[in-house]
Amino acid sequence: MERNFLLTIEYDGTGFSGWQRQPDKPTVQGTLEKALSTVMGREIKVNGTSRTDAGVHAYGQRASFKGDFGIPTEKLAMVVNNRLSGGMRGTTVVGPVRVTEVREMPLDFHARFDSIGKTYIYRIRNTKHMDIFQRNYCYQVADELNVELMQKAAVHIEGTHDFACFQAAGGEERETTVRTIWQLNVQRAGNDVFIIITGDGFLYNMVRIITGTLVEVGLGKRTPESVKETIESADRQKAGHTAPPQGLYLKDIYYDPKEVPGYDRYKASQLG
Amino acid sequence: MERNFLLTIEYDGTGFSGWQRQPDKPTVQGTLEKALSTVMGREIKVNGTSRTDAGVHAYGQRASFKGDFGIPTEKLAMVVNNRLSGGMRGTTVVGPVRVTEVREMPLDFHARFDSIGKTYIYRIRNTKHMDIFQRNYCYQVADELNVELMQKAAVHIEGTHDFACFQAAGGEERETTVRTIWQLNVQRAGNDVFIIITGDGFLYNMVRIITGTLVEVGLGKRTPESVKETIESADRQKAGHTAPPQGLYLKDIYYDPKEVPGYDRYKASQLG
Numbered sequence: 001m002e003r004n005f006l007l008t009i010e011y012d013g014t015g016f017s018g019w020q021r022q023p024d025k026p027t028v029q030g031t032l033e034k035a036l037s038t039v040m041g042r043e044i045k046v047n048g049t050s051r052t053d054a055g056v057h058a059y060g061q062r063a064s065f066k067g068d069f070g071i072p073t074e075k076l077a078m079v080v081n082n083r084l085s086g087g088m089r090g091t092t093v094v095g096p097v098r099v100t101e102v103r104e105m106p107l108d109f110h111a112r113f114d115s116i117g118k119t120y121i122y123r124i125r126n127t128k129h130m131d132i133f134q135r136n137y138c139y140q141v142a143d144e145l146n147v148e149l150m151q152k153a154a155v156h157i158e159g160t161h162d163f164a165c166f167q168a169a170g171g172e173e174r175e176t177t178v179r180t181i182w183q184l185n186v187q188r189a190g191n192d193v194f195i196i197i198t199g200d201g202f203l204y205n206m207v208r209i210i211t212g213t214l215v216e217v218g219l220g221k222r223t224p225e226s227v228k229e230t231i232e233s234a235d236r237q238k239a240g241h242t243a244p245p246q247g248l249y250l251k252d253i254y255y256d257p258k259e260v261p262g263y264d265r266y267k268a269s270q271l272g
Numbered sequence: 273m274e275r276n277f278l279l280t281i282e283y284d285g286t287g288f289s290g291w292q293r294q295p296d297k298p299t300v301q302g303t304l305e306k307a308l309s310t311v312m313g314r315e316i317k318v319n320g321t322s323r324t325d326a327g328v329h330a331y332g333q334r335a336s337f338k339g340d341f342g343i344p345t346e347k348l349a350m351v352v353n354n355r356l357s358g359g360m361r362g363t364t365v366v367g368p369v370r371v372t373e374v375r376e377m378p379l380d381f382h383a384r385f386d387s388i389g390k391t392y393i394y395r396i397r398n399t400k401h402m403d404i405f406q407r408n409y410c411y412q413v414a415d416e417l418n419v420e421l422m423q424k425a426a427v428h429i430e431g432t433h434d435f436a437c438f439q440a441a442g443g444e445e446r447e448t449t450v451r452t453i454w455q456l457n458v459q460r461a462g463n464d465v466f467i468i469i470t471g472d473g474f475l476y477n478m479v480r481i482i483t484g485t486l487v488e489v490g491l492g493k494r495t496p497e498s499v500k501e502t503i504e505s506a507d508r509q510k511a512g513h514t515a516p517p518q519g520l521y522l523k524d525i526y527y528d529p530k531e532v533p534g535y536d537r538y539k540a541s542q543l544g
Contacts, residue, residue: 010404011404012404012405012407057405092402092412092414093407093412093516093518094402094403094404094406094407094412095404095407096404096407097404098402098404130364130366130370131366132282132283132284132366132367132368132369132370133284133329133409134366135284135365135366135367135368137405140364140365140366142364244365246365
C-alpha cells in the first residue's frame with residue numbers, strides 16, 4: 001500500500017553545495033536520498049521544501065516521499081540516521097545530516113506545495129574576538145550593533161510589501177516579488193544577535209540581504225527610516241550587503257496557520 | 273639583519289589533512305606558509321612544534337621561522353591574519369587558521385627542539401542529544417560518564433612511565449616510549465567533560481588512546497585500577513579504543529618549566 005512520509009531534517013550546510021541534488025557535488029538532498037535508498041532497498045527521490053544555498057544550515061527542513069514500504073514510521077528516523085552517521089570501534093561520529101521526525105501524511109500531501117510559510121534565523125556573533133571555531137556557524141561582526149535601531153528598522157519590513165529591493169539575481173523565476181513578513185524580531189543574547197524572520201515566502205537571498213541591511217542600520221551606516229524608502233524604491237542597489245550564508249538557519253516550515261508566529265497579529269492588523 | 277620569529281597559532285583542523293605540509297592536500301602548515309610567503313614577498317618555511325593529525329584543532333600551536341625582514345613584530349600577526357581571512361563587500365569571513373601572537377626570539381631558538389612539554393585538551397560532549405553542529409569539535413558520548421572514576425584512573429597515568437600501551441602504530445620512530453605526564457585532570461562543565469593532560473612529550477595517538485581508555489572507565493567497562501595494569505603490560509591491545517580526532521585540541525607549548533601546570537608538584541614527588 002502506497003504511503004506518504006514527511007521528514008523533518010536538520011543539517012550542517014558547511015560541506016555541502018546546498019540542498020538541491022547535483023551530479024558531482026556533495027548536497028544535502030543527495031546525501032539524504034542515498035541513505036534513504038540504501039535503507040529502503042530501492043531508489044528514493046524526495047521533494048524538499050526549501051532550496052537552501054551552499055553553507056546554509058537547517059534545523060527544520062522538510063521533505064516528503066512516497067512508496068509502498070513496510071517499515072514502521074517510528075523506526076524510519078533511527079535506521080536512516082544510523083546510515084547517515086559514521087564511527088568505528090565503539091565510537092559514534094555524528095554525520096552532518098539527521099532526520100529528527102517522520103510523520104505519515106495523506107497521499108495528496110506535498111512538502112513543498114502545501115507549505116504556507118517558514119521561519120529563518122540569522123545568527124550574528126557581535127564581539128571583537130573572532131572565533132575560528134564559529135566561523136562556519138555565524139556572521140562575525142566586530143563593531144557593536146545597536147539592536148534597538150535594528151528592531152526599529154525591522155518594523156518597516158514586517159507586513160505585505162514588494163520586496164524586489166531584497167532580491168538577488170540568479171534565483172528561480174518568480175511571478176511576483178510581493179511577499180508577507182508576518183514577524184521580524186532582532187534579539188541580543190550575550191555575544192549573539194539573532195534575526196528571526198517568519199513569512200509566507202522568501203525571494204532569492206532575501207534573508208541575507210535583509211540581514212546585511214539591518215547590520216548596516218545597527219552600525220549606524222543607515223537609519224531605520226531609510227529602510228522604508230529602500231523597500232519603496234524596489235532597487236537592490238539601495239539595500240545593504242548580502243550577509244554570508246553561514247549565519248543562516250532554516251528553522252521551521254509551516255502547514256497550518258495556527259503554528260505560525262505573528263500570524264494572528266498580522267491578520268488582526270489587516271482587519272483593523 | 274637576520275631575525276627569528278616565534279608564532280602562536282590557532283586553527284580549526286576540520287578541513288585539513290593535519291599540520292604537516294603535503295604536496296596535494298590542504299594542511300595547516302601549507303596554508304600558513306603560503307600566507308607568510310605572500311606577505312613577506314619570498315618563500316617562507318616554518319618549523320612547527322607538533323604534527324597534529326587530520327581533524328585535530330589547536331589553540332596554541334607554535335612555529336618559528338628566520339629571515340631578514342623589516343616588518344615590525346607587532347604588525348606581523350595582523351598582516352598575516354588579513355591574508356588568512358576572506359570576505360567581500362564589507363563582510364569579513366574568518367579563516368580556519370589565525371596567528372594569535374608573534375614574539376622575536378634569539379637566533380638560536382627553535383620552536384620544536386627547545387620546547388619542554390605541552391598541554392592537550394580533549395573535549396567530550398556527554399549528553400543523549402547528538403548535536404550535528406558540534407560534530408567536528410568534540411567526541412559525542414551519549415551514555416553518562418562517571419567523572420570521579422575517570423579521575424581515579426587518571427592518577428595512575430600521571431608520573432613517569434613506559435607508555436607503550438598508549439601508542440598507535442604509524443607514527444615517527446622514537447628512541448623510547450617512556451614519557452612523563454605532569455598533570456592529568458578530568459573535569460565536567462555542563463554537558464562537556466574535559467580531559468586536560470600536560471606532559472613532556474606524547475607518543476603517536478597517545479592522548480586519543482588515553483581518552484578512549486578513560487571513557488571506558490567512565491562507562492563502567494573497565495576499573496580505574498585496571499589502567500595501572502594496562503600501563504605495566506605495555507600492550508596496546510589492553511588499552512581502550514582511540515577516541516576520534518575532532519575532540520582533540522593542542523592547548524599550550526612550554527619553553528620554561530615555570531609555565532608548566534603540575535611541574536612543581538611532580539618535582540616535589542620525585543624528591544620525596
